[in-house]
Amino acid sequence: MTDDLPHGTARTTVGDVGRELLERELTTGTGGNVSHRCADGETVAVSPSGVPYGDVTPERVPLVTLDGEQVTGGLDASSETPIHTALYRRRDDVGGVVHTHSPYASTFATLGESIPASHYLIAVAGDEVPVAGYARPxxxxxxxxxxxxxxxxxxxxxxxxxxxLAVGETAEAALEVASMVEYCARIHYQAISVGEPIVLPDEEVAHLRSMFEGYGQR
Ligand SMILES: [Zn+2]
Incomplete structure (x- = not known):
């Protein structure tokens, strides 16, 4: 169906992953955004601004260059497009980006606190989940x-x-990372609510990190 649509596969992926964000309760309404690097490596399909994910058909998904310049007419790309393109420009290993307002992770973001390795699955994302300082959305x-x-x-x-914010080799992989971040944030929140979590040692987290390389790939 999307055979004739330019970059149809990437644009289909963006809609599918957006709906999955809602399904997994990682965002509500039109919140959050998704992008996927197209097969040419230089074009990015980004979720449109202010459109409910249920209404995002492949032909409505905007395409932008790596500099964030929109190349399709119609709907505007997400207002957070600069964050997506900045990651694609800097990292060749990134093929998908997911941004969410998931509640437990956003709680730590609001405290300005990173999520430590209190659950082994943090290694899907890194040795912790660090916090980027505040700047305007x-x-x-x-x-x-x-x-x-x-x-x-x-x-x-x-x-x-x-x-x-989460990245992966594809938008689906980035979604898996975003899900794990929310899960680890929730477990850490619960753990500090009733006691003092045991944080895994650095060597162990480094080992787990190598185990999880390419997590979320099919
Ligand atoms: Zn946001």
Whole structure:
């Protein structure tokens, strides 16, 4: 069905992953956004701004260049497009980006606190989930802060007073990372509510991290 649509596969993926964000309760309404790098490596399919995920058909998914310039007519790309393109420009290993306002991770983001390795699954994202300092949503400054915080080693970070950001080889893989971040945030929140969590040693987290390389790939 999407054979004739330019970059139809990537645009279909963006809609599917957006609906999965709602399904997994990682976001509500039109919140959060999803992107997937197209097969040419230089074009990115990004979820449209302000459209409920249920209404996102492949032909309505905007395409942008790596510099964030929109190349399709119709709907505007997400206002957080700068954050997505900043990550694709810096990291060749990134083929998908997911941004959410998932509640437990956003709680730590609001405290300005990183999520430590209190559950082994944190290794899907890094040795912790670090926090990028506050900058206004949709700004180039936020894109820079987030890309710097992720560096080459982290597959997720929190955005202070805002939400989460996750990357993967595909948008589906980024979704899995975002799900794990929310799960680990929830477990850490529960653990500190009733006691003092045991944080795994650095060597163990490094080992787990190598085990999880390419997590979420089919
Ligand atoms: Zn947001």
């Amino acid at each position: 949709g700004s180039e400054e936020l894109a820079e802060l987030a890309a710097e915080t992720m560096g080459a080693d982290y597959d997720a970070c929190l955005l202070q007073n805002h939400g989460t």
